[in-house]
Amino acid sequence: MKKKLRSKPSKEISYTSEIRVRFVETDPLGIVWHGNYIQYFEDGREAFGRHHGISYLDQKDNNFSTPIVKSNTEHKLPLRYGDIATVKTTYVDSPAAKMIFKYKIFNPEGEIVCTGETVQVFVELGGELSLTIPDFFMKWKRKVGLIDA
Amino acid sequence: MKKKLRSKPSKEISYTSEIRVRFVETDPLGIVWHGNYIQYFEDGREAFGRHHGISYLDQKDNNFSTPIVKSNTEHKLPLRYGDIATVKTTYVDSPAAKMIFKYKIFNPEGEIVCTGETVQVFVELGGELSLTIPDFFMKWKRKVGLIDA
Amino acid sequence: MKKKLRSKPSKEISYTSEIRVRFVETDPLGIVWHGNYIQYFEDGREAFGRHHGISYLDQKDNNFSTPIVKSNTEHKLPLRYGDIATVKTTYVDSPAAKMIFKYKIFNPEGEIVCTGETVQVFVELGGELSLTIPDFFMKWKRKVGLIDA
């Protein structure tokens, strides 16, 4: 008798936060300069971290840093000065020693203006890349239900 | 007699420029904040433009803007305050109405610290996306030998 | 009978808003880079404008820009990543064709970390400096009670 194999879908958790476009973030064309979206992703990721209880400072307390090793952005529509945009930040679980986040930024009309992804790794205080998921991060995964307790 | 058809490899032209890492560009970990590499790519692209005679201002004079619709970065090593890095910016020719640039950033030791790519489109003054390559850009392609005169 | 002359004190209106210190705003010493306080002043000024009904966009609609011609800052204490600071922005009324704002930034403990001032002038669309206070701004002064209606 054949047992059906099903790949479990990768689990995700999200958080949606707001950003207000600053004057200084817009360029002579009157729209947000593309490089600022990387900052908006970070704003979203930090709001996610505050909500779901994992932050840069937790990482630091555990003697890890989590540098970004990859990022990509796709720009579909512009944002303008004064716009209040929403950033949906999604953590995409992975069995690897990585943190993967996806981002969707919406304008006040609810249209997608930008999507993107970042990949972070775990680096020990001495500068060594961690090949396994650090304990503090496994604990967090359990706490938020990404893995069984 | 059969004439052999060969797909011509996509032509490329490059330019290498220098950047000096500013204090403000580094973060509490003492390394360049990842979002600043998007700025370094722009620095490289503008140095390329000055050298090869195509610039934001040419585009503007021709009533086009060239917004970035896609970008990606890969981070391999950090840069630190005071480092003089080199940015190799390569224009990758395409038959589409697009500008594709690739970037390689090297540290003072000549190691690759970051690679990336940006894709730009041509937008007319009124906001309309151009589906064909604008005249001023075809002229530039001819001038630099990317297409036959 | 002599009527006592008293110089009326210059009238002021204030607004207090919050900022959260971003990772990117801190430097290798782990504290906010001094130049970012100019941005925090602008954040405070814009929050003031939203609250009291005067904004960059009102100015633009009235064909004026209001460039900053002077600014100063005094730094007393550092701010760190994640700090939620409050910015008290005070408009100091003046009979001249100027906008003067004063700023006080407080850390989470309520201590003053930075004070400063900016002076803006009114410039007409054509680039001409306005020597008199524009109508739209007089209206605003009346609306908020800085001058009698």
Added chain:
Amino acid sequence: MKKKLRSKPSKEISYTSEIRVRFVETDPLGIVWHGNYIQYFEDGREAFGRHHGISYLDQKDNNFSTPIVKSNTEHKLPLRYGDIATVKTTYVDSPAAKMIFKYKIFNPEGEIVCTGETVQVFVELGGELSLTIPDFFMKWKRKVGLIDA
């Protein structure tokens, strides 16, 4: 017979460097956002330091940081994208435990666009403000002829 006392004029040394205005540094009005001049001052100060042999890294090696405690700017003319401006940075000697720098920024036509000043103090590694001029800085003063050897 009385000997006339004359206060010696404060000694100064200068250095002039160049900056190229980046696209990202300009705002929707097409001119450099005022807060970026603080960065241009820092660019000038660092170029001064490289030329005259005193830098942030020397300070760090000597276990001092030199935070800016005061700054002011006056804006007279705008700078635009692509402008190559020159920054004249002048160290104004003082008997106090301070570093005072003055700045003049000129546009390509040689007109003054911005002037300013920054004041820095010496802070020891532990966070203590130094009330006397640190040895490494006295050595530097002697080396560049600000005080007699």
